[in-house]
Amino acid sequence: MLIGTLILHTALIYAETVVFGHCLVYSPFEVMTLIAFTVTLTYLIVEMVTGERGTGFFFLAIALLFQIISGMFGMEPGTTVDASLLEDVVGLHISAAIFGYTAFTMSAVWGGLYLAQHHEIRANRFGPLYRRLPSLGLLERMSAIAVGIGVFFLAVAVTIAFLWLPDVIPGFRPDDPKVIATITIGAIYLLALVVRRFTRVGARRFIIITLVGFTGMLLSLTVVNRLLSRFHDFG
Amino acid sequence: MSRFFAIGTSHHHASVALREQVAFAEEEIPGLVEKLLAGPCKEAAILSTCNRTEVYFVPSDESFTPDAALDWLGEQRGIAIDREHFFALEGRMVGRHLMEVASSLDSQVVGDIQILGQVKRAYQTAKDARGLGPVLTRLFEIALRCGKRVKSETDLFSGAVSISYVAVELARKIFYPLDEQKVLVIGAGETGELTAVSLHGQGVRTLDITNRTAERGERLRKRLDYTNVIPWEERGERLADYDIVIVATGAREYVLDYDTISRAAEQTTQMLLIDLAVPRNIDPRASEIDNIFCKDLNDLNAVIAANVEKRREEIPRAEAIVSEELEDFLAWHAMAPVRPVIAELRRRAESIAREMLDEHRTRFPEDSWADVEKLVSSVVRKIIAQPLAKLLEAPKGDEDVLDRVEKVREVFGMKGEG
Numbered sequence: 001m002l003i004g005t006l007i008l009h010t011a012l013i014y015a016e017t018v019v020f021g022h023c024l025v026y027s028p029f030e031v032m033t034l035i036a037f038t039v040t041l042t043y044l045i046v047e048m049v050t051g052e053r054g055t056g057f058f059f060l061a062i063a064l065l066f067q068i069i070s071g072m073f074g075m076e077p078g079t080t081v082d083a084s085l086l087e088d089v090v091g092l093h094i095s096a097a098i099f100g101y102t103a104f105t106m107s108a109v110w111g112g113l114y115l116a117q118h119h120e121i122r123a124n125r126f127g128p129l130y131r132r133l134p135s136l137g138l139l140e141r142m143s144a145i146a147v148g149i150g151v152f153f154l155a156v157a158v159t160i161a162f163l164w165l166p167d168v169i170p171g172f173r174p175d176d177p178k179v180i181a182t183i184t185i186g187a188i189y190l191l192a193l194v195v196r197r198f199t200r201v202g203a204r205r206f207i208i209i210t211l212v213g214f215t216g217m218l219l220s221l222t223v224v225n226r227l228l229s230r231f232h233d234f235g
Numbered sequence: 236m237s238r239f240f241a242i243g244t245s246h247h248h249a250s251v252a253l254r255e256q257v258a259f260a261e262e263e264i265p266g267l268v269e270k271l272l273a274g275p276c277k278e279a280a281i282l283s284t285c286n287r288t289e290v291y292f293v294p295s296d297e298s299f300t301p302d303a304a305l306d307w308l309g310e311q312r313g314i315a316i317d318r319e320h321f322f323a324l325e326g327r328m329v330g331r332h333l334m335e336v337a338s339s340l341d342s343q344v345v346g347d348i349q350i351l352g353q354v355k356r357a358y359q360t361a362k363d364a365r366g367l368g369p370v371l372t373r374l375f376e377i378a379l380r381c382g383k384r385v386k387s388e389t390d391l392f393s394g395a396v397s398i399s400y401v402a403v404e405l406a407r408k409i410f411y412p413l414d415e416q417k418v419l420v421i422g423a424g425e426t427g428e429l430t431a432v433s434l435h436g437q438g439v440r441t442l443d444i445t446n447r448t449a450e451r452g453e454r455l456r457k458r459l460d461y462t463n464v465i466p467w468e469e470r471g472e473r474l475a476d477y478d479i480v481i482v483a484t485g486a487r488e489y490v491l492d493y494d495t496i497s498r499a500a501e502q503t504t505q506m507l508l509i510d511l512a513v514p515r516n517i518d519p520r521a522s523e524i525d526n527i528f529c530k531d532l533n534d535l536n537a538v539i540a541a542n543v544e545k546r547r548e549e550i551p552r553a554e555a556i557v558s559e560e561l562e563d564f565l566a567w568h569a570m571a572p573v574r575p576v577i578a579e580l581r582r583r584a585e586s587i588a589r590e591m592l593d594e595h596r597t598r599f600p601e602d603s604w605a606d607v608e609k610l611v612s613s614v615v616r617k618i619i620a621q622p623l624a625k626l627l628e629a630p631k632g633d634e635d636v637l638d639r640v641e642k643v644r645e646v647f648g649m650k651g652e653g
Contacts, residue, residue: 121408124534126541131394137411202504202526
């Protein structure tokens, strides 16, 4: 059923892209449909790999909420948008970045739950939180899968940016704080995966590294985007 | 209406020694049920576990009262029955009791999942021995349904309440997947063995044992043929090979000291140490090491206390289910005298219709005969529908269902039958 929903959602995104003549990245409400899609896709992959459905209701409810809001307040066909956003590569770049950031956010949710469960067990608190949350090993694995998905999409976004964006965005600069912040975030998450795979650093440290990456991501989307970036503004 | 009873004893009434005296082995039960059927009962079932021995029966001989049944139980075991340590129930109380047993509300540890399977086995054994008639069949089926409902609709059965299960539950809350973890059991005593068995039951494949006395370790390995034994002296240097280490020896000192654990912690990502010994066998400072979870009996008892409390909160919901199912059974039982009358009424009506049809067979063309049969059958069903509905109505106030049955017999000329 989830796979069927994703196929329908893909068709909807494609249809809206054709009708509007641009990727769905112009308004927050358009972005919400991409977030809903990524949340569902990431959750599906995690569920297929781990078989765990315990956190499904939470994530799918969020995806549904985002999609409903997007559907209610989305753009009407024919609305004018910033010219650079009509470029396919820009749309793909932003879409990939949204996919990546959404996956990182999901990883952070699982990471936060991991730390909560870890704390409960160490403190010998065996109440409702301990009973309801999945095992530490599973939470860490779900977080790691989401990080993997996030790193992949962020790598796609950065690759597109370096290969094609200089041609379509006149002010593009590789030393822009936003570009540097994005690459740094990707590097932190990649480091987390490498450390997890090849060293004896425990699961808790892996989670902490990913949460550092997530904090960086939040700063990049707020402080860096608003105050320091010189060309990431299409309002 | 068949009267039904239950007699027996349980952990509420008798000591372990007395319970052992009256307990029946599983293979004895069919013979005992047959003995009851050949004698004073038309239906009988026996439930015998380590915590209870109970006989459910519908007497064919009215002199076989619960008191006589208790004497019968004593005769089977060759003991004198002290009534103070036994119970005797009738009717509604039997129904409530069996449903509370099946839903584990009557268990020594409320929420003990085993009892549901034990009731099911008692039902099956009695059925195979032809001990179940309509009353006990219905009673056991509803009791089993009640137990299943309590299991699925409440959290009464959730959370482990024994040390070995809690240890496994804790391991499951840390590791994923549990079956891929490597386990070392230090100590070949009963506690370590129980935990090893529980872990194996959860699919753990690598299970090693070490014991100060090698022979004892070897004996345990023979009992648990899926385990390996490692030399006692190597337990420290090989500690890092394991994800879960369970320690339960009779030693008065630490068998895993802080330095040994620290060294192992440097070579592993995460380890769970469970100390089931008194006095403790693992240096408690191990719990300060970042990637080590170290839990002792106090910690595990805290899990048990939390789980017991959680189960206690579920009792009212479980009791509500028991009450619902009990009413269902009692309503069915109250209507028991009605069912033979209904069957007889139907049989008579159909028989009259068949006679009339046969008599007038030649008056109808062959191609419309099937329609005529259908029509007559439909008319008959409609005629008896109203009296049947009246018969099946729930009794009002003090109304006796037997009076109703008598009236119907009189009206339809069924006096003296049934």
